[in-house]
Amino acid sequence: MAGKSSRIGVLALQGAFREHRRILESLGAAVTEVRLPADLAELDGLVLPGGESTTMARLLTVYALWQPIRAFHAAGGAIWGTCAGAILLAREVRGAPPQFGGKQESLGLLDAVVQRNAFGRQINSFAAALPVAGLDAAFPAVFIRAPAFTAPGPQVNTLATWEGQAVMLSQGHVLATAFHPELSSDPRVHALFLKMAVETKSEIA
Amino acid sequence: MSDSTPQDQQNQLNFGFAEMFKGGVIMDVVTADQARIAEAAGATAVMALERVPADIRVDGGVARMSDPKMIKEIIAAVTIPVMAKVRIGHIVEAQILQALGVDFIDESEVLTPADEQFHILKTDFKVPFVCGAKNLGEALRRVGEGASMIRTKGEAGTGNVVEAVRHARTVLGEIRAIQARPTEELMTVARDLQAPYELVRYVHQHGKLPVVNFAAGGVATPADAALMMVLGLDGVFVGSGIFKSDNPERRAQAIVKAVTHFQNADVLAEISEDLGAPMTGINIDDLIPAERLASRGW
Numbered sequence: 001m002a003g004k005s006s007r008i009g010v011l012a013l014q015g016a017f018r019e020h021r022r023i024l025e026s027l028g029a030a031v032t033e034v035r036l037p038a039d040l041a042e043l044d045g046l047v048l049p050g051g052e053s054t055t056m057a058r059l060l061t062v063y064a065l066w067q068p069i070r071a072f073h074a075a076g077g078a079i080w081g082t083c084a085g086a087i088l089l090a091r092e093v094r095g096a097p098p099q100f101g102g103k104q105e106s107l108g109l110l111d112a113v114v115q116r117n118a119f120g121r122q123i124n125s126f127a128a129a130l131p132v133a134g135l136d137a138a139f140p141a142v143f144i145r146a147p148a149f150t151a152p153g154p155q156v157n158t159l160a161t162w163e164g165q166a167v168m169l170s171q172g173h174v175l176a177t178a179f180h181p182e183l184s185s186d187p188r189v190h191a192l193f194l195k196m197a198v199e200t201k202s203e204i205a
Numbered sequence: 206m207s208d209s210t211p212q213d214q215q216n217q218l219n220f221g222f223a224e225m226f227k228g229g230v231i232m233d234v235v236t237a238d239q240a241r242i243a244e245a246a247g248a249t250a251v252m253a254l255e256r257v258p259a260d261i262r263v264d265g266g267v268a269r270m271s272d273p274k275m276i277k278e279i280i281a282a283v284t285i286p287v288m289a290k291v292r293i294g295h296i297v298e299a300q301i302l303q304a305l306g307v308d309f310i311d312e313s314e315v316l317t318p319a320d321e322q323f324h325i326l327k328t329d330f331k332v333p334f335v336c337g338a339k340n341l342g343e344a345l346r347r348v349g350e351g352a353s354m355i356r357t358k359g360e361a362g363t364g365n366v367v368e369a370v371r372h373a374r375t376v377l378g379e380i381r382a383i384q385a386r387p388t389e390e391l392m393t394v395a396r397d398l399q400a401p402y403e404l405v406r407y408v409h410q411h412g413k414l415p416v417v418n419f420a421a422g423g424v425a426t427p428a429d430a431a432l433m434m435v436l437g438l439d440g441v442f443v444g445s446g447i448f449k450s451d452n453p454e455r456r457a458q459a460i461v462k463a464v465t466h467f468q469n470a471d472v473l474a475e476i477s478e479d480l481g482a483p484m485t486g487i488n489i490d491d492l493i494p495a496e497r498l499a500s501r502g503w
Contacts, residue, residue: 013465014228014249016221035465051225051249052285058247059465062458084225097284099241116284122308123331125218144222145286145308183221 006194009034009043013059015051015084019182023190037068045078045197048085050144050180053116054097056084057105066107073109078173078197081110086176087147090114095147109174111153118148118165118178130179132168132189133159140186141167141179148178173200212328219333219353222286222308223417226250226354226440230430230461231419233257233444236275237282239453246457250286250309252442253279258315258362259445259484262496268316270298276305288335293502294320296329303332309354311335312347314501315361315444322503327351337421339372339499341379342398345408348415349401355414357438358499359422362445364486366423366432368499373420373436383408422499425450425483427463427476434467451481 008024010017012033021031024047032039034046046069048056060066073079081089089109095116096104106114119126122145129138141162148165152158160168160177167178173196181189209217229249234240240251255271256264270291280287286308291298293312298319302310312325314337324347327334333353338344344355357376359369379398383405386394391409395402407415420433421442430441441464443457450456459476466472494500 012228016224016227018227019224035469051227052229054244054285055229055247055249055461058245059461062247062462095284097241097244098282099245121306122219122222122286122333123303123306125222127214127217142217142221144218144225180221183217183224 006030006044006197007032007042008045008047008194008197009040010047010049011056011085013063014055015049016180016182017049020047020049020082020190023182023187024194027187027190027194029194036063037065040068040072043072043077044201045080045193046072047193048079048081048088049182050083050085053084053087054104056088060088061105066105070107070109073107073174076173076200076203078175078193078200079109080175080177080193082177082180082182083144083146086110086178087114087116089174089176090149110169110171110176111156112149112166112169112176113151114147114149116147117145119143119146121145128162130160130162130167133157134192135188139181139188140184141181142183143167143179146178149176173197215331216353220416222333223335223354226419227417228464229440230457230464231288231440231442232447232457233442234279235448237278239448240279240282242454243457244283244285246454247461248285248457249440250288251279251283252288252290252311252444254290257445257448258498259364259449260362261315262362262487270295270301270316273301273305276302276307280306290316291325292316292319294318294323294325296325299325299330303330307332309333309335312352313337314358314498318501324350324502335419337499337502338376340375341383341408342400343502344376344414344418345398345400345404348404352416354417354419356419356421356442358502359420359424360489360492360497360499361422362487362498363423363489363492364425364446364449364484365489366425366429368489369420369422369424369433370436372499373433373438376414376418377437380408380412380414384412424460425486427459427473427480430460431463431467431473434464440464446484449484456480456483
């Protein structure tokens with residue numbers, strides 16, 4: 001049973017971390033809330049939730065979490081970012097705040113460019129039945145001020161697109177969704193991530 | 206999703222959007238420069254308004270929706286969501302803010318009410334709304350009208366957190382009281398609270414409001430913000446408390462950290478140090494009844 005023994009951390013600086021926790025626990029994972037570097041110990045996977053990417057990026061700097069998360073990935077830990085979390089994963093961020101010179105620090109674990117608010121402001125937010133590679137029926141995807149991905153590198157798999165824009169990618173043991181699976185009652189993407197975390201762990205072991 | 210109505214889908218988008226602010230701080234700003242400071246300090250959203258509540262108190266007169274030009278400047282200055290306030294019941298101010306592309310509307314008792322009986326029917330709008338509430342009945346009436354987020358009213362512009370604590374304790378206490386009631390008593394509970402029956406049933410089943418619940422009104426220090434989180438709220442609005450203090454940048458950063466680490470007293474002790482003077486504050490007992498903002502709304 002995938003996820004039976006998985007220990008998953010959810011970055012809990014801000015945002016929808018409790019929703020992720022609830023679904024992951026319903027699938028049998030043991031969940032830890034990650035606020036400081038020490039919280040990363042002993043985890044198989046880490047979820048970066050939706051929220052505000054500028055806020056989370058600032059707090060990642062304040063609590064010196066950037067390098068520990070990169071080290072966690074380098075040691076084989078699976079990482080999944082949703083919406084703001086996906087922005088934190090990308091190689092390059094477009095549409096960052098003007099006062100930061102349009103630049104925003106990111107983890108650089110996903111070889112793609114992410115465009116913030118690619119679909120517009122809150123009045124342009126939408127829900128859609130999204131075909132996802134590897135799932136046999138469309139996924140009820142909730143897009144909120146959502147980003148989209150461009151320029152994926154050769155090792156990146158595009159798992160879903162919407163209106164011509166890439167909205168779900170994977171690369172090795174990194175998963176990125178521009179939408180919010182934690183806001184729907186469908187646990188299939190969470191199950192996919194738990195499978196990724198377990199497989200990565202068994203490859204390393 | 207096939208059997209859900211367009212309103213269900215709109216609720217999912219708006220309620221979900223409100224979830225993204227959780228564990229975050231929403232800051233009042235009156236200029237694009239202040240908005241930049243708030244964003245750099247880690248605010249999850251800014252509330253664009255012409256005068257912070259402390260100045261609204263001093264100036265008196267009628268407080269209204271902000272100048273659209275100022276709101277547009279703030280929208281252009283930051284990438285985080287921008288909220289703005291309308292007077293209670295002012296349908297047209299809300300239509301204007303929606304047309305401007307504001308991400309969230311606060312139907313706020315801090316402005317002078319435009320309607321003494323009725324709030325805006327928020328389901329008529331695509332843009333989500335946040336409304337203040339002093340107790341559970343008021344909170345559920347606002348959710349029934351379509352609000353996507355509830356906040357305490359507190360006593361805005363006073364720097365005194367006591368009223369926000371009272372509202373939080375009241376709402377959360379009433380939720381616990383409903384949970385303890387048997388199902389067959391819920392219709393009478395709904396009558397007594399003057400709240401929609403279906404929402405009372407939701408609270409009974411889930412032990413929480415159907416939308417996120419934030420603190421607002423009188424939050425002036427990192428400890429105030431952490432206190433509201435400890436009581437069980439989802440996040441914090443800070444108004445006059447930041448830009449009426451000695452060092453807004455440091456205080457804003459400290460309050461953001463306090464909301465993340467509200468359970469860690471070591472972190473709180475460290476970030477509360479040497480922030481300069483907080484806003485002066487007003488003792489709520491000194492306010493004559495006409496000056497109290499929290500009592501507005503029905």
